[in-house]
Amino acid sequence: MNKQFGEMFPEETKKVLMDAFKELKDKVLLEAFVRDDDNDQFSAFTSEFLKGISRLTDKIDIEIYKSSDGVTKKKGITRFPTILINPDKYMVSYVGAPFGEEARTLIMAIILASTNGTIFSDAALKRLFELKEPRHIQIFVSPSCPYCPQQALNAVSAAIAMPDIITVEIIEMYENRDYIDKYHIITVPFTVINDIPIGTGVKPPEIFVEEMHNLSPVKRAFAPMAGEAVNVDLAIIGGGPAGLTAAIYAGRSGLKSVVLEKATVGGQVLVTPVVENYPGFSQIAGKTLVDIMYQQALRYTHILEGEDVIDVKRADEVFELKTNRRIYNARGIIIATGAEHKKLDVAGEKSLYGRGVSYCATCDGYFFKDGKKVIVVGGGNTAVTDALYLHSIGAEVSLVHRRDRLRAEAFLQKSLSDNKIPVYWNTVVKEIIGANHVGAVRLQNLKDNSIKVLEVDGVFIAIGYVPNNEIAKILGLRLDSEGYIKVDSRQRTSMHMVYAAGDITGGIKQIVTAVGQGAIAAITAFEDLSNPYWKKGDN
Template sequence: MYDILIVGAGPAGLTAAIYAARNNKKVGIFEGNVPGGQIVVTATVENYPGFGKVDGPDLAYSMFEQVMNLGVELIGSYVSEIIKTENGFIVKTEDEEFQAKVVIIATGTSQKRLEVPGESDFENRGISWCAICDGSLYKDKVVAVVGGGNSAMEETIYLSNLASKVYLIHRRQQFRAEPHIVEKVKKLENVELVLDSVVEEFIGDQSLGKMRIRNVKTGQERIIEVSGCFEYVGQIPATDFVKELGITDEAGYIQVDNNFETKIENLYACGDVIVKNVRQIVTATNDGAIAALNAIKKLS
């Protein structure tokens, strides 16, 4: 039996693993994808203390390497169910079962979809949610980015160095991203801002070729020709596997107390997956540390 099993190897989960392992606990961490969470698909991080500017994948690997050097067991599977028992928990994957005294959920979020006609037809055939993964496919081509937050801005900057032109589409006149990064985007010569506008349809044959855009103020529509589109329109909590436990709010985020413990004793959650107002790398690592330390106190 593990002392602590952590579900999700993003910044919150990895930080929790570091604190737990350094307290001599037997720790396992589940990750069905690439360790590092959203950082892995972030081209550049400029707001993490100690790093003026760092590539997202490099920061993610540094965190992951530190965890592995502490002897934490990486379990390369997605968790399908968590069951409370008299002695702790059973954590199920598709093929195996694991037992732990404490479980910390740190599954983060995934990218929200636009849910418009043609989107499912061209997923991975022109439509992507990861510029750092797929951006090189569009070298010297025209692409679009949809969104108005920091992620949309950062990936627009990244893509502007590859694509011949980038349309940045946002449903409002003002961006919600940090002002300094917005100013960087506005200075890019090959970026066209398409404001007060929404995507109505994706069009193409074997791959994406066009997008139908509508101005929300005038109702006027236009067709833009693109080879790719990158969506950054919000996040969805990765909590489908715990919905039966009754620990989430209406939006699917996990509810925790000040100790990051859910209403189920010894079941903790931390990072972007919980109910909170700010979701940043630094807040995720903070959550992971506090959750782990409180879990360790319970085990002592």
């Protein structure tokens, strides 16, 4: 074993992997192509990683070839490391070392290849099979991006379902920087199909398949409704901490529920680098905390990612929810749709999004780790946390804040000071400058109105949130002046049997607040279903 890496997997990780590998059905061959140079850390890590997982199951065989090997040249491999998954059957390659989230992508891809499975719905598969022309899909990822595995597995699923015409490459951006210039991208996941840039972000399978057909971005796809309506007691819209907690408490109360998440489970916590104020954990990665909640909630409910609620109607005492996949009939609804990042609304922000403008330091900070100059805009907990994270990975970071003091917790402010991260006080961003990528920002000092042009490679925006209140508007719920759902002390909204929890209710946006409200909403829903308080005066 390479002494540089020592024992590849801790015992706990081995147990998790061995449990995952119980799903393997057919043998999977992994062909790895690595550099001859033993000092290449990416190739060395890849070799040790593959050897490590192959020791945990007899369903994985590995073959490792050096860059000078005849097999490498015969197969036309020019990037190292590269991993081919069942190359005699599928056209799926993984370009880069499987660090971080990329390791999860590779493990899940192996499971799909072994079971000949996909993550697609029946409707998405039906639409996929209508494709007649070849597609070459490239998904660009990074080790720290929690959204990347979902988009990568969309592509892998397509290649497994249609191996004769679909070729897939999962490409680690940091190790293959020439693609950054080629497609002008600094945000992941980024999708390219047949050499045509499709755009950033994770997409539900139905939209992903439509983009494969159209070779252009698609905002929303409506699949045919699948089968009969699904009947539940509670439909929980949103898979963040509030929604997951509501599902746990609903299940423990004996209610049948479903969690409908249009994107990826986790909400804002998913991309929080470190959580230091959640009881029971002095310090925990946001992604890890989400995984723990997710696994616990699965004991009590069905959690459906990529399920976008597009319409809600009330008929007597039942709500009909139409998603992009099917129809649900629910006796009650908990809205836990959270909030999304607020925009600066300045010149250059929209056109340079994904090209140096980002709202997710965890996703995109990796591209700036080698001393590149970035700014974080904002003064709250998220902004300071993002600045500290970017500093920790090697970026040259400054904070830009419109006031003369921060709103962030004192502990975070002290960390900012201790790490000597400079702050531009009483300053706002007036313009983000760049052609194909961010090159500078125009800053204005609010005290003296002076203008300063600061050369930067990246702009991370963390100035607050706006509520995802589309469902509330469809139902006609009462909202406050900022668009957040008004609730009482029991999380009841202005409509009977409709509740709201988490960031969508405004107020204090903390994980503990969200889980508390999620629990209250589920308990209140159970009590109201058992004894509708609004009917007490009917007799």
